[in-house]
Amino acid sequence: MRSLLYEYFERVDFRMREKKIRLGAADVTEFVKAAETCDFDVDISYDRVVIDAKSIVGVFSMDLSKVLTVKYGGQNPEFENLLQKFAIAS
Numbered sequence: 001m002r003s004l005l006y007e008y009f010e011r012v013d014f015r016m017r018e019k020k021i022r023l024g025a026a027d028v029t030e031f032v033k034a035a036e037t038c039d040f041d042v043d044i045s046y047d048r049v050v051i052d053a054k055s056i057v058g059v060f061s062m063d064l065s066k067v068l069t070v071k072y073g074g075q076n077p078e079f080e081n082l083l084q085k086f087a088i089a090s
Helices: 004-011 025-036 056-060 077-086
Strands: 017-021 042-046 049-052 068-072
Touching (some): 025 056
Antiparallel strands (some): 042 068
């Protein structure tokens, strides 16, 4: 007989998702507000700099002239739609 925990892990998708984006200074507030709605971790990075995407101060401290990588470990359709708005062609 399978345990409830085993069934939970079978249903949950633990893959980290990754998206390359560009943000302008005017976009940061919208991006951070969307990240804050997620019930999972969202990180934004470039080179070796990794910031919690739910921190407006942290995101504003980044070099916004760079291509940024967003990594997140859950699903939130509204957040993912917003990421599409800022996505760069890969």
